[in-house]
Amino acid sequence: MSSKIAIFYIGATGYIGGTALQAILAHPKADTFEITALVRSEAKAKAIESALGIKTIIGSLQDHAFLTENVEKADVVFQQADADDVEATKAIISGLKRRFEKTGKKPILIHTSGTGLLIDNARGEYASSSITSDLDVASIEKIPSTAFHHEVDLLVNSADIEGYATTYIVVPGIIYGRPKGPLFDGAKPIAHTHTIIVPMFVEVITRRGRPGIVGKGANIWPYVHIDDNADVYVRVLDAALYDPARISHGREGYFFIESSEHSAYEAIKLIGEALVGLGVITDAEPDVFTAEERTKYFGSEAIVSVFFANARCTADRIRKELGWAPKHTEDFVQRIKEDVEVALKQLKAQ
Known part of the structure; x- marks a missing residue:
């Protein structure tokens, strides 16, 4: 049996997911990670395997049974492909629950949401004076389930609340910057090179x-550079694996990202x-x-x-708990x- 940490990675060819994956592979203990990336085509699978030396499997978020099966095999799951897919999220948390029931150990889910969950109806007329800190749990819990991304956020939280997974939700602002590295360099990049x-x-x-x-x-x-955003995922993973007492999770585990x-x-x-x-x-x-x-x-x-x-928001939790300091x-x-x-x-x- 492998003693490595099994990581199931969803979103490897994305702008956010690709940069974070490259950063995770630069972690000092990356040789102890066994990463399997979910991709949609054989061509992408071969390209990623060649560029990064990790495993891949071909499938999609729409194949829920397949998703559950592969999540069940993982110690850590990254979901960076879709912040709004309710059915895929249900399949993921089902796999997390099966993993816990099988091993007795809580798997880790690091999910990507977005600050769209905070939007008002200003329609350009004013700059709001309301700025939400991610340390303000009470304000976050008042966000309606109908807000952007939040129905999925609440599903993710439910796995932590019910005790069969440890969950973290990364909530970036608008991300900018041209990523670099093997997934992004060359005339035909493997991953997306920009946000929308x-x-x-x-x-x-x-x-x-x-x-x-x-x-x-x-x-x-709020805005954040793509490299500073990727650094957040490395810090969250590192703390979740090696020093979990340092980092909040579940209902307190929202990490807004802005610089x-x-x-x-x-x-x-x-x-x-x-x-x-x-x-x-x-x-x-x-x-x-x-x-x-x-x-x-x-x-x-x-x-x-x-x-x-x-x-508007402030990334207070990641700064306070994990010492994140954006460079850009x-x-x-x-x-x-x-x-x-x-x-x-x-x-x-x-």
Whole structure:
């Protein structure tokens, strides 16, 4: 029987999951980890095995029996592929329960949510004065189950509350920055090289010919660089495995991730300035989307409300408990401009 720590990794080819996986493989005790990554195709499986030297299995979140079966084999499960898949989450926690019943040892689940669970209905009109600390358990418990991602968060928590798993929920803000490493380098990266926010606004601004906002664009979101975000997963894993008394879990185990915050107006104008510099548009100053434009470019008012909501928070728990100190706190402007260049190249290639 293997004495290694069995890790089942969901989301290895994602922007978040891929960077975190590379960081985990740089852990000083990585040679004691036996990582198996879930991927959707044989081509991806071969590419990851070649690039990282880990095991893979081919499947999907939609194959619930398969998911449960593989979770049951793991000491640690990472879920970084989908923050809103209720049925997949049920399959995962079913596997965790089976693991506990089989071994008597609580498996670990590190789940990725998002600060969208905190959004209000500002629609760009104001910067909220409400800033939620992840140490404020009472405020987090008041978040309705209907909030973005939160139905799944509560399912994850239930496994900890019922005593058959130890759970941690990582809650990043908007992530930016170009990841590097074997999953991301080269002409044909194995993993996704960007999050959705910057490419989406690059496409909208390019099609429209000018940046646009809703209301005043005064709403504020938290941001974090992709490498600082990956560092969180390493710290959570390390503490969960080797010093669990240091780290909160279950209902207290929410870890907001932010290193700066910016208004929608500020971020969208930065994207506009980068596109002016690249000769795509001539005016970087945002004006207000018309109702017709909101439908044209975003598809629905519900999506508009998300991007122009406030989601302010402070990452106090990870700083306090695990000493997290983000390194990318002064280079937001430069990194966003780099993201715009990458997104524009991909848009032109479509």
